[in-house]
Amino acid sequence: MIALYGGVTYNKHRNSMSCYSLGGGIMNIRTITAYALLIALCAIGGQIHFGVYSIGFDSSPAFVGALLLGPVAGAVLGALGHLATAVFTGFPLSVPMHVVVALIMACTGASIGYCMRKRASSFSYVVSGIVGYIINVGLGLVVTSWMMHSVEVVAILFVPLSLAYLVNYVGAALVVSQLTKVFGGR
Template structure:
């Protein structure tokens, strides 16, 4: 199996996990759909994490009946993509300092997922953003916690997949 096929298979599995997580609702479309996106970002890089985040949120919103309208959920999915990019960038940039990279990327992900998202959505959703703050905080922290737990127990072969992929080995 080529590296490209493995990567595509992992992305498909992560989207499927994201869809499953999207069915574990906290409130409306707020669910455990971003955990596979965070994991994909660590393993496959920010670009693939962005893809998983977009589709994960859109399926979660679809299954909830787009409670905040399709345009709002497209904005949220786009913000999730931005979150995965920043999360992955920080993890990669400070990979030589693993504790700092984890802490900084988690803080950045929280700040993007909760206060920044709600600030951007305030003109559209008005007072609803105040209702969303607590469930969104809980979901974001649970998704990030699950990511760290699952990544910690993954076999080294999977953790090092992106290193193998970038070096051209495994084809």
């Protein structure tokens, strides 16, 4: 017997609970817990800042989620992780700017998850890292310079953003590769 309670189902025979996701599919409790844990880690990672800039390590758990759970998780975790960091730091670049950065982070996470959706080979890690870099740093700097009406911001932020992306992505890829070795499979 399956009962529906406000988007959450409980199956008595299988003793399991699940929740309807945004895409219409069903997410189990483990997936929901993984989302919550990774969002919390994004918020914690955002408190560790890279240099004097407002660049933190909030994206590494989002990249882990994208690599393990796919593009939807990458988008949700990327956006919410950045917004959590922005809230805790007082929106240093303004609310509209951080909303745009959250959208760019969502695109980055989704692209990384999309590139990794078929198989977790070394080539897939490299391709997803490059595509994510182009979106995160390339598109991010173009949009930032347009919103701030300043080309100088590209020169100022290129190296720190590139370094932060590299550290976040490589860290996430190493974590995921070790998790797949320990637990077998994706």
